[in-house]
Amino acid sequence: MTTIKMGIVGAGTWGETHAFIYNDHPHAEFAAICDLNIERARALAQKFNLPESQVFSDHKEMLAKGGIDAVAIVTPDFAHTEVAIDCAKAGKHFIIEKPLTTSREEANAIMDAVKKHNVRMMVDLHSRWSPLFALPKQSIVDGEIGEPYSAYYRLNDIKWVATDLLPWAAKSSILWFLGYHSVDVLRWLFDDEVERVYSVSRAGVLQEAGVDTVDVYQTILEFRKGGIATMENGWITPNTNPNVNDMKLNITGTKGMFNIDPTHSQMLERFTETKADRPDLLVRHFIHGKPKGFAYESIRHFVDQLISGEPFLVTMEDAYNTTMVILAIMESAKTRTPVRVQY
Ligand SMILES: NC(=O)c1ccc[n+]([C@@H]2O[C@H](COP(=O)([O-])OP(=O)(O)OC[C@H]3O[C@@H](n4cnc5c(N)ncnc54)[C@H](O)[C@@H]3O)[C@@H](O)[C@H]2O)c1
Known part of the structure; x- marks a missing residue:
């Protein structure tokens, strides 16, 4: 079965949450990490045994050289749009931590990019x-x-x-x-x-x-x-x-x-x-070392639906x-x- 190689942009609190899931999912791999603060990216990479070659401070470089299939955008609320549009342009599917973005113009720009480049996108509305x-x-x-x-x-x-x-x-x-x-x-x-x-x-x-x-x-x-x-x-x-x-x-x-x-x-x-x-x-908690809880289930769902080709429970329109x-x-x-x- 396919393995989805995931790149994460944003190595903060919630970026780590994503890393636990891709590391745990039988058909996903935490393959690359990017953060403007390279030390933060490096620390998360070390925690999950990623080589230095998979650590980036520029998301465009990660998209070009990271060997990834899809991306998790886990930057602060106001910093989703540029990364999302670049993911679409690079032909990578992506999950964005909520919110989609913080303005009408940027929301339209992301929607247009997703449609134009024919990628799949889900916003992590995990409730x-x-x-x-x-x-x-x-x-x-x-x-x-x-x-x-x-x-x-x-x-x-x-x-x-x-x-x-x-x-x-x-x-x-x-x-x-x-x-x-x-x-x-x-x-x-x-x-x-x-x-x-x-x-x-x-x-x-x-x-x-x-x-x-x-x-x-x-x-x-x-x-x-x-x-x-x-x-x-x-x-x-x-x-x-x-x-x-x-x-x-x-x-x-x-x-x-x-x-x-x-x-x-x-x-x-x-x-x-x-x-x-x-x-x-x-x-979000751990049982016998495995990540459990509904915050993890939505991220698992993103990988599952990429593999199965089935629609996401949270649509772009949502x-x-x-x-x-x-x-x-x-x-x-x-x-x-x-x-x-x-x-
Ligand atoms: N699903 C949920 O309920 C839930 C819970 C917590 C956070 N979030 C969302 O996740 C996102 C991240 O939150 P957090 O708490 O992890 O924030 P954080 O501040 O802990 O981490 C954000 C990281 O992104 C990095 N960053 C900023 N701009 C960047 C860029 N252009 N390229 C690469 N790295 C960049 C920062 O250096 C920082 O390390 C936010 O949108 C937040 O609302 C969602």
């Missing part, structure tokens, strides 16, 4: 592989809760993500970082497109901490078929929250509802001499439309008016 959403989705498809009618989705991060984890938080937004997942999940569960949004935001807490970005957005989404959802995305949850995310979702249909509240799970609590926490059992909804939310919060989403 669809979480049992917390996949089970409700199946149940909705089976008609168990009738038509999805109203939803409340809160998805926040602790402050540390903006102040310490991401050096580029001020050049992005909690909407690109988490709101993108929220919009995708809601579109998927409602099986519908967002028509109109109204969002209110607040800034100040993170600015005071030296990170010039919005603290929190509260948004109402109106779907074409009539469904409504309220969505909260912030990154000012206190660092003492036992989980990086603070997440809750209620979706009420015409005949039933789901309540999802994973961050209050006390299934596993750990107390050491220096900390008390609730280790992640869903997103990523494009989600990007357009986020842009409308930002405009609404800025202008303090409801905004119709322009697709």
Whole structure:
């Protein structure tokens, strides 16, 4: 069977997540790494026994000399577009970490390049592989809760993500970082497109901490078929929250509802001499040395579908439309008016 040789652009936190999967997948190989910071690339290469000849600081050089079949684009949110277009031009399929990109013009440029050069592209909207959403989705498809009618989705991060984890938080937004997942999940569960949004935001807490970005957005989404959802995305949850995310979702249909509240799970609590926490059992962890969790499943899916030729569960249209909804939310919060989403 074919082996997909993967090159990774971006050797940060999530670049390493990709490396674990390509290293683990029986039909994939972590074959090349690129980072503007060559030392970061080298460190990841050494961890996975890649030779120095497969370490690059320029993605174009990796595309030309890396001997790869496909690429994982795992650069910061604002730095996806150029790499994506160059991958398409080089005839390489690619997976982009969410978001697709951060502007309408760049989203159009990526879509055009993918179509023109006939490559395959998936944006890693991994929430669809979480049992917390996949089970409700199946149940909705089976008609168990009738038509999805109203939803409340809160998805926040602790402050540390903006102040310490991401050096580029001020050049992005909690909407690109988490709101993108929220919009995708809601579109998927409602099986519908967002028509109109109204969002209110607040800034100040993170600015005071030296990170010039919005603290929190509260948004109402109106779907074409009539469904409504309220969505909260912030990154000012206190660092003492036992989980990086603070997440809750209620979706009420015409005949039933789901309540999802994973961050209050006390299934596993750990107390050491220096900390008390609730280790992640869903997103990303290791069992007997093997990477497990839904964040890994979506990346596996990309490789599986490249091999089988089957369509990706997340389509290009999903990523494009989600990007357009986020842009409308930002405009609404800025202008303090409801905004119709322009697709
Ligand atoms: N699926 C998810 O839920 C999820 C989770 C975390 C991060 N992400 C996404 O993954 C992406 C990366 O996030 P991260 O936390 O790993 O960031 P990071 O800052 O840890 O790593 C990014 C790396 O990209 C490198 N880089 C920047 N521009 C580059 C370029 N043009 N060429 C090569 N290297 C370049 C940087 O030097 C850095 O090492 C972001 O888009 C983020 O939103 C997705």
